[in-house]
Amino acid sequence: xxxxxxxxxxxxxxxxxxxxxxxxxxxxxxxxxxxxxxxxxxxxxxxxxxxxxxxxxxxxxxxxxxxxxxxxxxxxxxxxxxxxxxxxxxxxxxxxxxxxxxxxxxxxxxxxxxxxxxxxxxxxxxxxxxxxxxxxxxxxxxxxxxxxxxxxxxxxxxxxxxxxxxxxxxxxxxxxxxxxxxxxxxxxxxxxxxxxxxxxxxxxxxxxxxxxxxxxxxxxxxxxxxxxxxxxxxxxxxxxxxxxxxxxxxxxxxxxxxxxxxxxxxxxxxxxxxxxxxxxxxxxxxxxxxxxxxxxxxxxxxxx
Amino acid sequence: xxxxxxxxxxxxxxxxxxxxxxxxxxxxxxxxxxxxxxxxxxxxxxxxxxxxxxxxxxxxxxxxxxxxxxxxxxxxxxxxxxxxxxxxxxxxxxxxxxxxxxxxxxxxxxxxxxxxxxxxxxxxxxxxxxxxxxxxxxxxxxxxxxxxxxxxxxxxxxxxxxxxxxxxxxxxxxxxxxxxxxxxxxxxxxxxxxxxxxxxxxxxxxxxxxxxxxxxxxxxxxxxxxxxxxxxxxxxxxxxxxxxxxxxxxxxxxxxxxxxxxxxx
Amino acid sequence: xxxxxxxxxxxxxxxxxxxxxxxxxxxxxxxxxxxxxxxxxxxxxxxxxxxxxxxxxxxxxxxxxxxxxxxxxxxxxxxxxxxxxxxxxxxxxxxxxxxxxxxxxxxxxxxxxxxxxxxxxxxxxxxxxxxxxxxxxxxxxxxxxxxxxxxxxxxxxxxxxxxxxxxxxxxxxxxxxxxxxxxxxxxxxxxxxxxxxxxxxxxxxxxxxxxxxxxxxxxxxxxxxxxxxxxxxxxxxxxxxxxxxxxxxxxxxxxxxxxxxxxxxxxxxxxxxxxxxxxxxxxxxxxxxxxxxxxxxxxxxxxxxxxxxxxxxxxxxxxxxxxxxx
Numbered sequence: 024x025x026x027x028x029x030x031x032x033x034x035x036x037x038x039x040x041x042x043x044x045x046x047x048x049x050x051x052x053x054x055x056x057x058x059x060x061x062x063x064x065x066x067x068x069x070x071x072x073x074x075x076x077x078x079x080x081x082x083x084x085x086x087x088x089x090x091x092x093x094x095x096x097x098x099x100x101x102x103x104x105x106x107x108x109x110x111x112x113x114x115x116x117x118x119x120x121x122x123x124x125x126x127x128x129x130x131x132x133x134x135x136x137x138x139x140x141x142x143x144x145x146x147x148x149x150x151x152x153x154x155x156x157x158x159x160x161x162x163x164x165x166x167x168x169x170x171x172x173x174x175x176x177x178x179x180x181x182x183x184x185x186x187x188x189x190x191x192x193x194x195x196x197x198x199x200x201x202x203x204x205x206x207x208x209x210x211x212x213x214x215x216x217x218x219x220x221x222x223x224x225x226x227x228x229x230x231x232x233x234x235x236x237x238x239x240x241x242x243x244x245x246x247x248x249x250x251x252x253x254x255x256x257x258x259x260x261x262x263x264x265x266x267x268x269x270x271x272x273x274x275x276x277x278x279x280x281x282x283x284x285x286x287x288x289x290x291x292x293x294x295x296x297x298x299x300x301x302x303x304x305x306x307x308x309x310x311x312x313x314x315x316x317x318x319x320x321x322x323x324x325x326x327x
Numbered sequence: 328x329x330x331x332x333x334x335x336x337x338x339x340x341x342x343x344x345x346x347x348x349x350x351x352x353x354x355x356x357x358x359x360x361x362x363x364x365x366x367x368x369x370x371x372x373x374x375x376x377x378x379x380x381x382x383x384x385x386x387x388x389x390x391x392x393x394x395x396x397x398x399x400x401x402x403x404x405x406x407x408x409x410x411x412x413x414x415x416x417x418x419x420x421x422x423x424x425x426x427x428x429x430x431x432x433x434x435x436x437x438x439x440x441x442x443x444x445x446x447x448x449x450x451x452x453x454x455x456x457x458x459x460x461x462x463x464x465x466x467x468x469x470x471x472x473x474x475x476x477x478x479x480x481x482x483x484x485x486x487x488x489x490x491x492x493x494x495x496x497x498x499x500x501x502x503x504x505x506x507x508x509x510x511x512x513x514x515x516x517x518x519x520x521x522x523x524x525x526x527x528x529x530x531x532x533x534x535x536x537x538x539x540x541x542x543x544x545x546x547x548x549x550x551x552x553x554x555x556x557x558x559x560x561x562x563x564x565x566x567x568x569x570x571x572x573x574x575x576x577x578x579x580x581x582x583x584x585x586x587x588x589x590x591x592x
Numbered sequence: 593x594x595x596x597x598x599x600x601x602x603x604x605x606x607x608x609x610x611x612x613x614x615x616x617x618x619x620x621x622x623x624x625x626x627x628x629x630x631x632x633x634x635x636x637x638x639x640x641x642x643x644x645x646x647x648x649x650x651x652x653x654x655x656x657x658x659x660x661x662x663x664x665x666x667x668x669x670x671x672x673x674x675x676x677x678x679x680x681x682x683x684x685x686x687x688x689x690x691x692x693x694x695x696x697x698x699x700x701x702x703x704x705x706x707x708x709x710x711x712x713x714x715x716x717x718x719x720x721x722x723x724x725x726x727x728x729x730x731x732x733x734x735x736x737x738x739x740x741x742x743x744x745x746x747x748x749x750x751x752x753x754x755x756x757x758x759x760x761x762x763x764x765x766x767x768x769x770x771x772x773x774x775x776x777x778x779x780x781x782x783x784x785x786x787x788x789x790x791x792x793x794x795x796x797x798x799x800x801x802x803x804x805x806x807x808x809x810x811x812x813x814x815x816x817x818x819x820x821x822x823x824x825x826x827x828x829x830x831x832x833x834x835x836x837x838x839x840x841x842x843x844x845x846x847x848x849x850x851x852x853x854x855x856x857x858x859x860x861x862x863x864x865x866x867x868x869x870x871x872x873x874x875x876x877x878x879x880x881x882x883x884x885x886x887x888x889x890x891x892x893x894x895x896x897x898x899x900x901x902x903x904x905x906x907x908x909x910x911x912x913x914x915x916x917x918x
Contacts (some may be wrong), residue, residue: 076736078917098738106736112729116606128595129737171732244807333602338608340754343761351812357786357803358877358890374631395657424646426653429660433849444683 026053029103029178030075030208035084039068044070046234047084052178057241060214061317066232068214069109072182075212076106089177102130105176107184110158111167115156119147120223121167122155123173130174134280145199147301161192168199177204179211185220190191197224218312230320239318246310250284254296255305261302266292275318284308328397332442384421385408387452389436391506391577398567405508405568413584424448432462433488440495449496455505457491457579460485464510464530466565478481478526485531495542498568505544506580510536511553513566547583549576597754598749604755613713613759617766617803624701625771632692637668644688652679654666670790671867671882677795678788678880685785687802693779693827694772695805701767702812703879707855707872708848710763710816711823714875717755717828720837723910738891741913749905756820767846769869780806788880795880808878815874818889818894822868822901823848829904832912848872854883865892868900 030052037045045067052058053067062068073079075086077100086093086198093102111123119293129131138214142151145165150197155163164184173180184200185193201224204208222242229239239247255278256262262281266272269292274281282292289306334424388406396404410421424467426445428435436459439445450457453590463485496505509531514523527550545560552575553560553568568576604610635647655676659669682689690696698886702710722745725731734744768777786808787799803811824843832842851869863884865869877890 078732078735080914080916097740101736102738104736108732108736110729111733113733114603114606114728114730117603121602125599126737128599129734129739164604171826174738236662327914331604333598334604336758337598337601337754339758339761340757343756344753344817346810347757347760347814347817348811350810352808352813352814354811354814354890357807392660408783424650425647428653428656442680446648463782499717582910 026043026055029053029054030212031085031087031280032075033085033087034261035071035074035086036082037074037079038082044234045074045081048086048231048234049144049238050229050239052210054210055204056226057200057207057211057213057224059221059228060212060231061221061228062214062216062231064216066231068216068231070181071231072106072180072212072214073108076104076108077101078108103177104180105171105321106180106182107167107171108180108182108188111163111170113155113163113166113170115208115257116154118154118160119158119169121149121164123151123170126170130279133173137173137175141172144172145169146238147199152292161189164188164192164196170196172203176296177210179209181211181213181216183216185215186219194219200224218317222312230317232317232320245316249311249316250308251311252282252284252289252309252310253305253317254280254282254303255307256280256296256301256303258301260300261295262303265301269295348375360574361362365438371525383417384413384417384419384454385452385504386421386423386426386454387448388423389424389439389449389455389457390427390508392427392429392567393433393458393461394456395427395429397429398562398564399570399573401570402589403573405576405580407586409456409576409581409584410577415425424452427458430462433459433485433492437488437492437533440492440499446499449499449503452500452503454584455496455500457505458508459489460530460534462508463488465513478537482530482533486537487532489534489537490540493537493544497541497544504518504584505538505541506547506583507534507538507544508576508580509546509548511528511549511557512591513553513561515554515555515557545583549579552576552579593743596743597750597785599719599750600721601754602753603719604873605890609717610755610758610762614762616713617762620769621767621770622806623698625774626701627691628771629774630645639642639911644684644691645686648688649682650663650761652676652683655679672794674790674880681784681788681795681797681800687688687783687785689784691779691782692775693782694768694775694777695779695782696858697771697775698764698767699805699809699812701771702809702816705877706764706807706812706816706819706854708877709762710759710820711872712823713759713763713798714756714820715827715841715848717759718752718824719831719840719844721828722842723835723837724766726835726917735917744907745912748896749828749908750823752824754815756824760813760817760820763816764809780786780804780809784808786878787795787853789827790882812878819872819874821870822897822904825901825908826868826904829908840893842906856888862887866896868897871896 028051032051033049035045035048036043036176043279048071050058060072070079074081075093075139077097080094081220088100089103091103093100098217099194113119114125117125119142123138124135125140127138139148142148145168147162147165150158155166158166164187168184171181180201197220200211200213206212211223213225213296221255227239227241227308228245230237240248251273254262254266259276259278259280260294263272266280269288270282270285272280272282286308289308293303293306388405392398394404394406396407397403399407401407406425410423413421426448428466429440431439436457440449463481469485493505493507510526510527512520512524514520517523531546531548531550538546539545553572558565558577560568562569562572645810658664659672664672679689690700710758722731725734735741778839782805783802784805785800786803787797787801789796789799826847827840827844831837831842834840834843841861847869851867851872854864854867855870856875864886864887871888871893874893875888877893
C-alpha cells in the first residue's frame with residue numbers, strides 16, 4: 024500500500040538565542056492518516072507545529088506540504104493546511120459567522136455556502152450568528168475547527184485540540200477527528216501530552232522529547248514490539264537477580280519485575296525462580312502502554 | 328459581499344482622504360510656490376466710523392506707564408480712579424480704551440499715532456487723557472545726572488515731538504478735550520531735590536507752553552500733588568505712584584472733567 | 593487586497609473605536625465652544641465694545657506692555673514681538689483674524705488640536721491594530737492564511753490611513769456643526785493673511801498674501817492629516833514591536849507630551865529640531881508664529897516628519913514579515 028505523502032519534514036532545526044530548541048526533526052504525514060505528536064510540555068511540540076504552519080521560521084531544514092515548499096511557495100503550501108495552534112482565539116466582538124467570513128475573505132473561492140457547510144459540520148449552525156464572546160469553551164473549540172476546515176484543506180494540524188474540554192467534549196472531538204480522516208480523507212496531525220488520547224485516535228505516533236523525535240511508528244507495531252511480562256515475586260531482589268541472568272530486566276519496583284515477553288522461555292524462567300525458593304504469585308503478559316514506552320525511550324523521564 | 332456600513336465608511340474615508348490630500352497639496356502650493364501678493368494697505372479709517380454720536384462717553388488714554396497704572400497694585404491707575412469718580416457723576420456708559428505702553432517716550436507716542444487704528448480710536452474719543460515725557464526726562468530713573476547740555480538737547484526733542492503729537496491729535500479729533508498731565512519729581516526727598524525739582528518745573532513749563540498753542544488742550548499739573556511727603560505716594564520703586572498717588576491724580580483729572588464736559592457747556 | 597482592508601475596517605468598526613472617538617470630539621468641541629463663547633463675552637464686557645479693531649488694538653497694547661517687562665526670556669520676547677507685528681499687520685489691512693463664526697472656530701480648533709488632541713485620537717486606533725492581535729492570539733489565525741505577511745500588514749496600514757481620514761472628517765464636521773449653533777455658520781469667505789516669515793525678531797511680510805478662510809481651513813486640515821498619519825505610522829510601528837497595547841499608548845503619549853513641553857524650552861538645544869514631536873505644529877507656519885527652534889520652517893518640519901514616518905513604516909514591515917510568532 025503506497026500512500027501519498029502530504030507533509031514532509033526534513034531535518035528541521037530551530038535555534039533561539041544560541042540555544043538549539045529543535046534538534047533536527049524529520050517525519051512524513053501520509054494521506055488519510057491521523058498522526059500523533061506526543062511529548063511532555065516543553066518537548067518542542069508547539070515550536071515544531073508553528074514551524075509547520077509558517078509562524079516560526081526554521082533555522083534550517085525544510086517543510087513541504089503536498090509538494091510545495093513552505094518557504095519558497097508559501098501561499099500554495101499554506102492553502103493546503105487548516106490548523107489550530109493552541110487555543111483557537113477568535114475575535115470575541117464579532118459573531119461566529121463574521122469570524123468565519125473574515126477568514127474566508129483571506130482565501131480564494133470560499134463563499135457563504137461553504138461557511139454554512141462547515142458551521143453545520145461542527146454543529147454550530149444554531150448559534151453561528153451570536154457573538155463569540157457569548158460562546159462556551161467547547162463552542163469556541165468547534166468554531167476553531169470550523170475555521171480550520173474552511174479552506175477545504177488536505178492537511179489538518181491541531182495543537183492540543185482537547186485542551187480544556189470536559190470528558191464528553193474530548194470523546195466527541197476524538198470521534199470527529201477520526202470521522203474527518205476516514206470519511207473526508209484528511210490527513211490529521213494531532214499533538215498532545217496525553218497518552219490515552221493519542222493511543223485512542225492515532226494511526227501512527229511520533230514521540231518527542233527535548234527537541235528530538237525518539238521514535239516514529241504505527242501505534243500497533245510500537246506496542247507489539249514491546250510486549251512484556253510482569254513478575255510478581257518475593258523476595259523481589261532475588262527474583263530480579265535470577266531473571267537478569269536469563270533476560271533483560273526492563274523495570275523493577277517493590278513488588279514487580281518487568282521483562283520482555285518471550286513465550287517459549289517463560290516456563291523455564293519460572294521453574295528457575297521456583298527452584299531458587301522465590302515465591303511467584305503472578306506472571307502476567309501484557310501489551311505496554313505508551314507510558315511504558317515513553318519511560319523506556321527517554322530513560323526514565325515521566326509524562327506529567 | 329453584503330452591502331454594509333463598513334463598505335460605506337470605506338468609501339467615505341477614501342473620499343475625505345482625497346480631500347485631505349488636496350489640502351496638503353494646496354499647503355505645498357500656497358506656502359512654497361505662491362507668488363507674493365501683499366494686500367493693499369487701507370491706511371485711513373473709514374469715514375462712517377470716525378465719530379459715533381451715541382450715548383457713550385469714549386475716553387482714550389495715551390502715554391506711558393503712568394497712564395498704564397504701573398505701581399498700583401489694584402491695576403486701576405489714575406485712569407481707573409478717574410472713571411470711578413466720573414461714574415458717580417453720570418449715568419451714561421463710559422468706555423475706556425487704554426492705549427498706554429510702559430516706557431513710551433514722546434517719539435514712541437508719535438509713532439503710535441501713525442497707526443490707523445489708533446487714529447480711529449482717537450477720532451471716536453470724547454475725552455483724551457495722556458501722560459508723556461517722563462521717560463524722555465528720567466530715562467529710566469537715572470538721567471537726572473545728565474549735564475545741562477544733554478538735558479537741553481532732550482528737552483528740545485521732546486518739545487518738538489509734543490508739538491507734533493498735539494497737532495496730530497487735533498487733526499484726528501478736533502473736538503475732544505485733551506488732558507495732558509504734567510510731571511512730578513519722584514526724587515524730591517533726596518539730597519539734590521533743589522536741582523531735580525528745578526529741572527522738572529522747567530520741563531513742565533515747556534510742556535504747558537506747547538499745550539497752550541492748541542485749542543481744548545488742558546495741561547494738568549501733578550507736581551504739587553507729590554511735593555510733600557513724596558514717599559507716601561510712591562510705589563516701592565521710588566518712581567511710580569502707588570495706589571494713593573494714583574487716587575490723587577485721578578481725582579484731580581476727574582474734578583476738571585466735570586467742569587469742561589460737553590453737556591455742561 | 594480590498595477584502596483584507598475590508599476585514600481590518602470591520603474589526604476597527606466593531607471594536608467601536610470610531611464611535612468613542614466621535615463622542616470624545618463632540619464633547620470636547622462643545623466644551624471649547626462654550627469656553628470660547630465665555631471668553632468673547634468676557635472680552636466684550638471688559639472693553640465695553642464688540643468692535644474687533646478696538647479689541648485687537650487692546651491686544652496689541654497689552655503685548656507692547658508685556659514686552660516692556662525686563663524679566664522676560666529671550667525666546668518669549670521674540671515670540672511676542674512677532675505676534676505683535678502680525679497683529680499690527682492685520683489691523684493695518686483691516687482684516688479681522690478672529691471674526692466670529694463656525695469656520696473661525698474650526699480653524700482655531702485645528703490649530704490647537706494638531707499637536708496633541710488629533711494625534712491622541714489617531715493613537716487610540718493605531719495602538720492596538722497589531723498589538724491586540726498579538727496579545728489576544730488571533731494573529732496566529734491571521735498569519736496561517738494563503739496571504740503573504742506584508743499584504744496583511746499593508747491592509748492594516750491602509751485601514752489606519754482610512755481611519756485617520758475618518759477622524760479628520762469627524763473633527764471637521766463636528767467642530768463646524770457644534771460651534772455653529774453658537775457662533776453662526778457663515779464666514780468661509782473671510783480673508784486671512786498667510787505667508788509671514790519670522791526672521792529673528794523681525795517678521796518678513798514680503799510673501800504675505802490673502803487667502804479665503806475655506807482654503808486656509810482646507811490647508812490646515814491637510815497639514816493636520818499629514819501630522820496624524822505620521823504619528824499614526826509611528827504608533828503602528830510600536831504596535832508591531834510590542835505586544836502590549838498599553839505600552840504602545842504609554843510610549844506614544846510620553847513622546848507627544850514631551851514634544852509639547854520641549855517646544856517651549858528647546859530653543860538653545862538645536863539638534864532637538866530633528867525630533868518628530870517638536871515638529872508637529874505645522875499650522876503655526878501658516879500663521880507665521882516663531883518656531884520653537886530657529887531655522888525650522890514648514891518644509892523642514894514636513895521633511896523631518898516624513899523621514900520619521902517612512903523609517904517607522906520600514907521598521908514595521910521589516911519586523912512583521914520576519915518575526916517568529918510564539
